[in-house]
Amino acid sequence: MNIHEYQAKELFEKFGVATPKGKVADTAEEARAAAAELGDEIVVKAQVHAGGRGKGTFKNGFQGGVHLVKNADEAADVASKMLGQTLVTHQTGEEGKLVSKIMVADAVDIEKEYYLAILMDRESRSPVIVASTEGGVNIEDVAENTPDKIFNEVIHPLLGLQPYEIRNLASKLGFAGDTAKQFAKLLKGLYQLFMSCDCSMVEVNPLVTTPDGNVLALDAKFDFDDNALYRHPEIAELHDPTEEDPREVEAAKFDLNYIGLDGNIACLVNGAGLAMATMDIIKQSGGEPANFLDVGGGATQEQVRNAFKIILSDPNVKGILVNIFGGIMDCDVIAKGIVAACGEVDLSIPLVVRLEGNNVEAGKATLASSDVDLIPADTLADAAQKAVAAIA
Amino acid sequence: MAILVDENTKILIQGITGSFGGRHAQLSLDYGTQLVAGVTPGKGGQKFADTVPIFDTVGDAVSETGATVSAIFVPPPFAGDAILEAVDAGVDLVVAITEGIPVMDMMKVRAAMKDSGARLIGPNCPGIVTPGTGENSHGGCRIGIAPGYIHKRGKVGVVSRSGTLTYEAVYQLTSLGLGQSTCVGIGGDPINGTSHLDVLKMFNDDPETEAIIMIGEIGGTAEEEAAEWAKENCDKPIAGFIAGATAPPGRRMGHAGAIVSGGKGTAEAKIAAMRDAGIEVAENPSDMGDALVRAMG
Numbered sequence: 258m259n260i261h262e263y264q265a266k267e268l269f270e271k272f273g274v275a276t277p278k279g280k281v282a283d284t285a286e287e288a289r290a291a292a293a294e295l296g297d298e299i300v301v302k303a304q305v306h307a308g309g310r311g312k313g314t315f316k317n318g319f320q321g322g323v324h325l326v327k328n329a330d331e332a333a334d335v336a337s338k339m340l341g342q343t344l345v346t347h348q349t350g351e352e353g354k355l356v357s358k359i360m361v362a363d364a365v366d367i368e369k370e371y372y373l374a375i376l377m378d379r380e381s382r383s384p385v386i387v388a389s390t391e392g393g394v395n396i397e398d399v400a401e402n403t404p405d406k407i408f409n410e411v412i413h414p415l416l417g418l419q420p421y422e423i424r425n426l427a428s429k430l431g432f433a434g435d436t437a438k439q440f441a442k443l444l445k446g447l448y449q450l451f452m453s454c455d456c457s458m459v460e461v462n463p464l465v466t467t468p469d470g471n472v473l474a475l476d477a478k479f480d481f482d483d484n485a486l487y488r489h490p491e492i493a494e495l496h497d498p499t500e501e502d503p504r505e506v507e508a509a510k511f512d513l514n515y516i517g518l519d520g521n522i523a524c525l526v527n528g529a530g531l532a533m534a535t536m537d538i539i540k541q542s543g544g545e546p547a548n549f550l551d552v553g554g555g556a557t558q559e560q561v562r563n564a565f566k567i568i569l570s571d572p573n574v575k576g577i578l579v580n581i582f583g584g585i586m587d588c589d590v591i592a593k594g595i596v597a598a599c600g601e602v603d604l605s606i607p608l609v610v611r612l613e614g615n616n617v618e619a620g621k622a623t624l625a626s627s628d629v630d631l632i633p634a635d636t637l638a639d640a641a642q643k644a645v646a647a648i649a
Numbered sequence: 650m651a652i653l654v655d656e657n658t659k660i661l662i663q664g665i666t667g668s669f670g671g672r673h674a675q676l677s678l679d680y681g682t683q684l685v686a687g688v689t690p691g692k693g694g695q696k697f698a699d700t701v702p703i704f705d706t707v708g709d710a711v712s713e714t715g716a717t718v719s720a721i722f723v724p725p726p727f728a729g730d731a732i733l734e735a736v737d738a739g740v741d742l743v744v745a746i747t748e749g750i751p752v753m754d755m756m757k758v759r760a761a762m763k764d765s766g767a768r769l770i771g772p773n774c775p776g777i778v779t780p781g782t783g784e785n786s787h788g789g790c791r792i793g794i795a796p797g798y799i800h801k802r803g804k805v806g807v808v809s810r811s812g813t814l815t816y817e818a819v820y821q822l823t824s825l826g827l828g829q830s831t832c833v834g835i836g837g838d839p840i841n842g843t844s845h846l847d848v849l850k851m852f853n854d855d856p857e858t859e860a861i862i863m864i865g866e867i868g869g870t871a872e873e874e875a876a877e878w879a880k881e882n883c884d885k886p887i888a889g890f891i892a893g894a895t896a897p898p899g900r901r902m903g904h905a906g907a908i909v910s911g912g913k914g915t916a917e918a919k920i921a922a923m924r925d926a927g928i929e930v931a932e933n934p935s936d937m938g939d940a941l942v943r944a945m946g
């Protein structure tokens with residue numbers, strides 16, 4: 258799960274990570290009032306779950322999702338140009354993201370921009386701190402062009418962040434004296450935040466130094482481990498479903514794992530690995546998968562019905578491929594569920610069904626004898642070819 | 650001999666009184682597996698299916714029954730603790746079926762297990778099956794949630810991250826008359842106990858295993874590492890398959906570990922590494938069994 262920058266700022270404050278003062282607003286008037294309480298250098302920032310806002314463009318032509326302004330009137334003016342508009346950045350895709358909140362914050366006199374992140378690294382099975390002297394830019398580009406400017410510290414999973422590891426990083430980033438001390442405090446707070454909130458990633462880009470020697474976090478991107486949200490209700494509350502594909506939000510309500518894609522052959526599969534493999538074979542057979550959809554181990558009638566509804570809400574979908582490996586579950590029960598679900602959603606596009614596993618002969622007989630107009634298939638390859646042919 | 654477990658292995662199940670755990674405990678009993686104990690705190694003294702004694706602690710279960718393997722069916726918030734309890738009680742192998750354990754918990758569990766000598770398979774995995782020699786492979790050791798009857802005792806080792814895709818592969822093998830020595834589901838989480846490489850090494854050392862099928866998916870670099878090792882060290886024919894060639898970068902495909910990020914973990918890179926190691930890569934998921942036949946020449 259991701260959160261907005263203004264929400265991240267509250268977490269920063271709670272954990273002692275230095276960050277400029279700021280406030281969220283969802284109207285231009287609120288932005289004016291909030292800006293009036295700040296200094297005379299102010300920044301207005303669009304709040305969306307995507308990076309690259311600074312270099313982004315609104316669909317109305319307005320340039321940049323991060324603006325420096327001098328006073329409350331200017332802040333209100335910029336806010337009115339952002340709110341209700343769609344911001345496109347290199348991370349949002351062409352469709353962009355609707356801005357329904359902005360944040361006004363004290364603008365900081367930046368001496369230099371750095372990069373600082375903590376992530377859960379699967380290879381070392383440890384938290385890894387990543388820092389760079391090249392901040393404010395895309396870290397993937399830095400990794401590509403100047404990998405020697407990126408520094409990593411692998412943290413012991415049980416011992417946690419050690420003082421020498423902080424000193425190592427401070428020295429590599431060129432911090433000394435009071436600046437190094439401020440960096441140490443900020444990093445300790447960030448690490449504590451990372452661990453105690455079950456983050457999978459925290460990214461501060463940029464971390465900045467100011468001419469008077471202060472160290473501050475100017476941006477924040479968070480990714481939380483969804484599996485751990487049960488023990489952080491206050492973070493789970495920060496979830497903003499408007500940032501997600503509404504179909505994915507709907508699917509989650511029924512314990513379905515759905516991800517929308519660009520193609521026109523929808524698939525409904527039990528198991529994530531088999532679901533990916535089904536997408537692959539559709540593509541290989543000359544079709545384009547419209548989605549990833551894992552119904553989990555069960556594939557009950559209710560799940561299939563809800564899955565069909567979600568699939569059919571995608572106007573691009575021209576055909577459906579159902580692929581169920583009924584290992585433990587009886588294929589005949591699954592077949593009856595599919596037939597019943599078809600009746601409930603009034604299907605008008607081709608449906609290819611491939612069942613395999615426990616009691617499959619009875620399942621196939623049920624499909625064959627039903628009134629529902631479906632195309633039975635034997636192997637996965639057969640199913641994919643039939644689905645592609647059916648929509649041609 | 651198979652790997653990890655055989656028909657004589659004594660197993661216990663933590664979480665045997667839950668509906669999911671209980672259902673699969675019964676299926677393992679039906680399969681002929683030596684399920685000797687269950688553990689549910691507070692339910693010690695009861696019996697599962699009128700035959701299997703239930704204990705309050707894994708320590709009691711191990712000392713009373715001699716179980717050497719524990720299967721974890723405990724809900725995610727308590728699963729990390731359950732794994733550590735099993736390790737502390739001295740089992741050789743823990744198979745964690747539970748899906749949805751926080752990554753932080755698994756990170757700490759892995760670090761704490763480092764010098765224990767116990768092995769962890771999973772979490773978020775279908776488990777292990779060493780098929781038996783009876784009808785529908787009855788009499789084997791089934792730990793976890795895989796359908797036992799699709800197996801057949803034989804000479805192919807199967808290792809995979811996912812559940813139903815593994816069943817698909819096993820089903821194809823059995824349909825071709827190719828039995829399995831052991832099938833291991835290592836799970837779809839980013840931090841797991843046993844890697845493709847670990848299992849490949851075990852199959853390579855197992856006299857009963859004559860060929861291997863390795864099924865992977867996008868995310869991480871475990872398949873690449875296994876392929877690289879196999880190139881120099883594995884003397885048995887291997888077939889492979891990678892799921893997720895069509896998955897867009899940055900999107901998690903169901904499994905927490907199945908994500909292409911920072912240019913790492915793509916299907917192309919994994920397939921290239923496999924081909925470079927002389928592994929016969931299946932053209933598509935329908936071709937897994939045939940790919941193994943080609944690999945065996």
Ligand SMILES: Nc1ncnc2c1ncn2[C@@H]1O[C@H](COP(=O)(O)OP(=O)(O)O)[C@@H](O)[C@H]1O
Pocket residue numbers: 277300302307308309310311312323362363364365366367370392393394462463475476477
């Ligand atoms: N409070 C601030 N004061 C001064 N400059 C800022 C402030 N916040 C952001 N900036 C500048 O704007 C750039 C982009 O803002 P940032 O928050 O990083 O958004 P994004 O990464 O989405 O583009 C930063 O690299 C920094 O140079």
Ligand SMILES: [Mg+2]
Pocket residue numbers: 308309393462463476
């Ligand atoms: Mg930024």
